[in-house]
Amino acid sequence: MQGVVMYAPGDVRVEERDDPRIAQPTDAIIRLSATCVCGSDLWPYRGVEKVEGPSPMGHEYAGVVEEVGSAVTAVRPGQFVVGSFFASDNTCEICRAGYQSSCVHREPVGAMGAQAQRLRVPLADGTLVAAPDMPPDDLVPGYLAASDVLGTGWFGAEAARVQPGKTVAVVGDGAVGLLAVLAARQLGAERIIAMSRHEPRQKLAREYGATDVVTERGDEGVARIKDLTGGLGAHSVIEAVGTQQSMMQAIRSARPGGHVGYVGVSHDVSLPGQELFFSHVHLHGGPAPVRRFLPELMELIGQRVIDPGKVFDLDLPLAEAARGYQAMDERRAIKTLLRP
Amino acid sequence: MQGVVMYAPGDVRVEERDDPRIAQPTDAIIRLSATCVCGSDLWPYRGVEKVEGPSPMGHEYAGVVEEVGSAVTAVRPGQFVVGSFFASDNTCEICRAGYQSSCVHREPVGAMGAQAQRLRVPLADGTLVAAPDMPPDDLVPGYLAASDVLGTGWFGAEAARVQPGKTVAVVGDGAVGLLAVLAARQLGAERIIAMSRHEPRQKLAREYGATDVVTERGDEGVARIKDLTGGLGAHSVIEAVGTQQSMMQAIRSARPGGHVGYVGVSHDVSLPGQELFFSHVHLHGGPAPVRRFLPELMELIGQRVIDPGKVFDLDLPLAEAARGYQAMDERRAIKTLLRP
Numbered sequence A, B: 001m002q003g004v005v006m007y008a009p010g011d012v013r014v015e016e017r018d019d020p021r022i023a024q025p026t027d028a029i030i031r032l033s034a035t036c037v038c039g040s041d042l043w044p045y046r047g048v049e050k051v052e053g054p055s056p057m058g059h060e061y062a063g064v065v066e067e068v069g070s071a072v073t074a075v076r077p078g079q080f081v082v083g084s085f086f087a088s089d090n091t092c093e094i095c096r097a098g099y100q101s102s103c104v105h106r107e108p109v110g111a112m113g114a115q116a117q118r119l120r121v122p123l124a125d126g127t128l129v130a131a132p133d134m135p136p137d138d139l140v141p142g143y144l145a146a147s148d149v150l151g152t153g154w155f156g157a158e159a160a161r162v163q164p165g166k167t168v169a170v171v172g173d174g175a176v177g178l179l180a181v182l183a184a185r186q187l188g189a190e191r192i193i194a195m196s197r198h199e200p201r202q203k204l205a206r207e208y209g210a211t212d213v214v215t216e217r218g219d220e221g222v223a224r225i226k227d228l229t230g231g232l233g234a235h236s237v238i239e240a241v242g243t244q245q246s247m248m249q250a251i252r253s254a255r256p257g258g259h260v261g262y263v264g265v266s267h268d269v270s271l272p273g274q275e276l277f278f279s280h281v282h283l284h285g286g287p288a289p290v291r292r293f294l295p296e297l298m299e300l301i302g303q304r305v306i307d308p309g310k311v312f313d314l315d316l317p318l319a320e321a322a323r324g325y326q327a328m329d330e331r332r333a334i335k336t337l338l339r340p
Helices: A039-045 A137-146 A149-159 A175-186 A199-208 A218-228 A244-253 A273-279 A290-302 A318-329 B039-045 B137-146 B149-159 B175-186 B199-208 B218-228 B244-253 B273-279 B290-302 B318-329
Strands: A002-008 A011-016 A028-036 A061-068 A080-083 A118-121 A128-130 A167-171 A191-195 A212-214 A234-239 A254-262 A270-272 A282-285 A314-317 A336-339 B002-008 B011-016 B028-036 B061-068 B080-083 B118-121 B128-130 B167-171 B191-195 B212-214 B234-239 B254-262 B270-272 B282-285 B314-317 B336-339
Touching (some): A002 A039, A002 A318, A011 A318, A028 A080, A028 A137, A039 A318, A061 A118, A061 A137, A080 A137, A080 A290, A128 A290, A137 A149, A137 A290, A149 A175, A149 A234, A149 A254, A167 A175, A167 A218, A167 A244, A175 A191, A175 A199, A175 A234, A191 A199, A191 A218, A199 A212, A234 A244, A244 A254, A244 A270, A244 A273, A270 A273, A270 B273, A273 B270, A314 A318, A318 A336, B002 B039, B011 B318, B028 B080, B039 B318, B061 B118, B061 B137, B080 B137, B080 B290, B128 B290, B137 B149, B149 B234, B149 B254, B149 B282, B149 B290, B167 B175, B167 B218, B167 B244, B175 B191, B175 B199, B175 B234, B191 B218, B199 B212, B212 B218, B244 B270, B244 B273, B270 B273, B314 B318, B318 B336
Parallel strands (some): A167 A191, A167 A234, A191 A212, A234 A254, A254 A282, A314 A336, B167 B191, B167 B234, B191 B212, B234 B254, B314 B336
Antiparallel strands (some): A002 A011, A028 A061, A028 A336, A061 A080, A080 A128, A270 B270, B002 B011, B028 B118, B028 B336, B061 B080, B080 B128
């Protein structure tokens, strides 16, 4: 089969890889309907994270079950399924508490490389969720978004404890930040402040429910949020970048007693204890337990209540993956969908 | 009147100070029944925090109202009252959300120096809570504890979201840590693990409801907590020290999805973003909004449901305050009560 492999920063190739096979009785093999490039794939692409030899890429997937192991009972061949970037048993104490991405048996699906024609998914019963029917083509991007960026934005909003009638600020205008805006809207926020200086992203943020756009960053961005909230700060702030600046911007934009939900993968972040102490904020985040939200999100997508697929503004055949990486790296695309 | 003044690290004197007077119509003057030395007073005493010239000391107080300003309506002369170390209006949006220690009009009572015979309390209506009657002498230490250490331990337990049937670990065996054990018990925790290596403190921890005592610290302490919780970590961890080691011990002792409530004032703490991200913990804390809990805590004390006054294991006349500081510094006393 064809699959994407990163050899070094900036060096992404599509090449022939072995077809995946059932290795454990709990595995499933799926034929991908669509996959995509993640903002976190850009960290190694840009050389910020080390590339340890040729690495299969991709951890976002939606597709049709081809084969299941002998112990799999919850999904069957022919079903259209979505899963998270962490495989989980969905039965351990941590999963039952809603933290499937810290499951005691978790396995990173990214290690298998989802930017490919086929994918082995471990712990299929606990990881995959089937759509009620084969979806029409135009819904496939939305379902694919549920695999990571929608689930991650949604977790950011839940971790920031977005509530009806409250004010939410979103730091970061990538796909996750934009879908955090959508999540905040769905969760009933009254005012949603998107922090973005890119016109096409501002536009999509407004479509998704942003009521205000703030273009300033850092301390100036914080000052603008304070201006818009009677000097107090937002009730909820969602952080979707993962840098020192964005984390401090998020913490400082929240009011005392407010909640910061952070889902941008932390890179060289160090939080000053004393400032955090006196900020009085709640801090929660980490790798999104997408599995917790998948059934609800897939229903909202299937019923066309939400359209998270709009974050894909570049749609390419898998063979042109390198172009997709490049476009995202240069911020010409928000997110690239790949057709295997 | 007599009051405690710190001149330099290790140099604490009791000397004649001006009697406080009503300065604002919202002030009250109280005659202290008891005051005490706080763990946080030891930071400047030990030279860890700078002493900026002679400083009136103390921020914990319980006593009888002597005089009120013209705008005060909620308390009257003759009432026995307790207040928090931060004066608050208790009406602003932040106070109404339960964060009175970040009130938009907050004033540190410590600036006035509560280790004295009399104290001016600003924003009396929003700060002080009156007992229904003049309490018997033996309840005064308990009421005094409510002013800070009990309220702070209680906030730690609330911030760590202690819930019935769950497992709680407490890092720190000072008065706040011990009262966090008491709070966890009251909030229905099933298992309470006190981390302490001091025999008299272990004993009081058990009296207050600790079911287990762990003497190890740092990584070994974390390993013991994991052993005691099926490898997962505690549901809730209360941090009551404020150092880098104690914060990391608290974060690493919590399970994914668990809650860390931190109330030890942070000193030179820096939290690694990536570890925090993958820990999946909730983090909340800061200066305790004691005022939120005072009515409930004072009722529990008055009805002898709880006895937080036991943390005072040294009882001295105000004139001997220096001895009280020394005993706490040398860990010969958990907490010193001073009688003005």
